[in-house]
Amino acid sequence: MTLPRPTRTEKLDLRLTPSAKRTLQTAAKAARKSVGDFVVESALSEAEERLADRRIFSLDEDGWRRFVEALDAPPRRLPRLERLFREPSLFDPQT
Template identity: 70%
Template sequence: MGQRINRTEKLDLRLSKAAKQTLQAAATAEHRSVSEFVLDSALSVAEERLADRRAFTLGAKSWDAFIAALDAPPRRHARLERLFREPSVFDVKSES
């Protein structure tokens, strides 16, 4: 049997009666509690969504191009430089 994890956090959500019934039926079909079913399902989808943000693989040629882009000096952007010269809304002194 797997290692038991101490769960200390709680997540509440509102859902329709039909959605709850669907989750209950799916959990029952897998012989699990609704909490276990929802948590495992949500974590599985979350891991899929975050996977490409954590690691990615490149071939040798693409890797070399990626490293070259990282090592290249930044390009100048006239519009961006002009924007940074203008006063920010956060820099404006309030008239009290």
């Protein structure tokens, strides 16, 4: 049984290069979707991924207490990480 698709009432207009449009059409065809469905699903997937760390989360009383304790705890020393930051990086200017 397939669920009914919500009615789309909002519109979003885009200007594309011919090359970008061809790429989207080709990808949509490969996915066996309309260009509109392909673009909306792809954009929503990317948006959800980018917003994942900004989602609201809730904790019970014990979970909240442990969360606050972890935030308030002094940082742990991580010798390997300290050594990594002391070593020159390939992004450092060469002298």
